[in-house]
Amino acid sequence: MLLSLAVFNVPVALTGAGVALPGVAEQFHPASQALQWVVVGYNVMFASLMLAFGTIADRVGRRRVFTLGITLFGVAAAVCTFAGSILVLDLARAVGGIGASATLTAGSTLVASRFEGAERIRAFGVFGTALGAGLAFGPLISGVMVTALGWRGVFAIPAIIGLLVAVFSPLLSESRNPNAQPLDWPGTLSFSTGLFLFIFALVEGPAFGWSSPVVLGSLAAFAVLMAVFYLVEKHHRSPMFDLHLLRHPRFMGISVTAMALAFSLLPLLVLLPTYFSAVEGYSALHSGGILVLFTAPMLVMPMFATRMSRRMSLRSRLAGAMVLVAGGMAWLTVIGPGVGVGVLAGPLLVAGFGYGITLAVLDGAAVSSVELDKAGMAAGMFNAFRLTADTAAAAVGGSLLISVTSARLAGKVSDPAAMTERLNGGVHTTVPVAADAITTALHIVIWLGAALALITVPVLVRTLRARATASHLVATSSVAAEPATEEVR
Known part of the structure; x- marks a missing residue:
């Protein structure tokens, strides 16, 4: 509990x-x-x-x-x-x-x-x-x-x-692993600092300017730290990442799918409430209720996807899910000033159904794609890839919305920067050109997400075998979920 x-x-x-x-x-x-x-x-x-x-x-x-x-x-x-x-x-x-x-x-x-x-x-x-x-x-x-x-x-x-x-x-009862490896401090510090600098550049780019020394310096430092991280992981006795898994086609295909999903869908959870508030004047409760159309299928579809495994290969399920996500996103570009919930329900549900299928499949697929003795490492790396993509997706989506909105307002309102700030803050506007500007920006974010989801389909088809054996999946999942444990009384 x-x-x-x-x-x-x-x-x-x-x-x-x-x-x-x-x-x-x-x-x-x-x-x-x-x-x-x-x-x-x-x-x-x-x-x-x-x-x-x-x-x-x-x-x-x-x-x-x-x-x-x-x-x-x-x-x-x-x-x-x-x-x-x-x-x-x-x-x-x-x-x-x-x-x-x-x-x-x-x-x-x-x-x-x-x-x-x-x-x-x-x-x-x-x-x-x-x-x-x-x-x-x-x-x-x-x-x-x-x-x-x-x-x-x-x-x-x-x-x-x-x-x-x-x-x-x-x-709760205490437990620990008596054979646990020491923490990879150099790897942890280089990865964490590099990720922060990368996200800093993405978020602050519209404010400082994409060619400013601050942004370019952050990106350069990110590249250096990632090179350091690679060298550390290559030679460390107990690395955070097993670099050999990066050359594993099946594992990387599944990881790329998870990252594509993040860039396709996560910005919606952040940007849509702001859009509804700025353009439609919706309350937080109204906006949250609309988003349930997208998120609710996450509870239902995993169970359905598990039953689908008896008749469909992993490749077919994931490819089908990504097609649903791409289709739902493309359909969502109907969004605009005055468009009601009834019109948005269809695309949000379709995208949510696709994402819900992946929730039931991706984690187990990532673990089962590698040898049994690497299952724990694969699970950790997969989650790191996915969460890193989640973070970058939120930053990219927000920065793109700001940059495009500002560019569309240039020459059309007296103070484009101030109007962009108001829109990004969810302040309701009755200025048609402002609503059109943020709508165009949101459409670009959505279309890019749809394209990314669709491009992932041939990657999946190429990297995944037609069917993974059930015995391998069960055995691997068991190993991954069973760390060495010492109970502490």
Whole structure:
């Protein structure tokens, strides 16, 4: 129960931030980039530290790391609730991302160490359902909170749940892996710092200028740090990444699919609430309710996709899912001023159905694509790829929306920069040219997502075998979910 609450809490804080942004912008009137960091700061810390926390949890104790993570998450969310400036909010969100990373990583290893056999399968089913429920209903819950309590309510509820879980976490049994490898500090630092600099360049590019020394210097430093990371991982005794897996076609095909999904769909969770507020004047509750059309299939489709495995190959299921995502995204370009929910329901549901199928398939497919002794490493690398793509996708989508909107407004309004700031903050506009500008920008983001999803289909067809044997999948999943464990009394 404690683990389920904690796992439910993490994605609610992720998806809910997008719904809160218009309220944050209305109170603090921040620059567009500062507003983006509310979402991106959480994501970048979450993504960059997951592998590190997996190693730390195995060495010092999974319950201890889980308790530290959920406490940090709860305290950070409480600071967000009472933040008096956009800077404090951004910093607290980044700290919350660190806590979320520790919570989710240690929570999954606690489940694996506590249960065996069929019980473990059921436990991970509950774990996954809680995660999916948080993703599915996060926008709606956040909309209710904003309507009832203002934007601060989006962070207040996760704070209360997080701190309550932290109080009762000593009831969980402690465990650790006596054979755990030492933490790869050089790899962790080079990867985390490089990722931050890359995301910094993407977010701040529209403000500084894409050819400015700050942006180009950040990108150059990112490239250097990634080269350092590669060299460290190549020679380290216990690396974060097994570089040999990068040459594994099946594993990389599945990983590329997960990253393409992030770039196709994640910007919608961040950008659509802002668009609905700016163009249609919708409340946070109204916007959150519309997004449920996209997120709700994430709860239903995994079960359906599991049944599909008896009749369809992995390649067919994933390719079909990506076609649904591409089709739904392309259809979503009907969005515009005055377009109602009835028109948007179809494309949002289609894209959601496609994404829901992948949720049931991708993780197991990534683990089952490699040799049994590399299953744990494959799972860690796959999640790192996916979360890194999530972070970059949010930054790219936001920056593209800002840049295109500003360019479309040039020469059409007296102060394009100020109007772009207002639109990006979700401030409702009655100026037709402004609504058209942000609509055009959103259409470009959506079309790029649709194209990326469609391009992934031939990659899947080429890299995946027609059918993976069920026995290999079961055996590998068992190995991946069963770390060496020493109970601590």
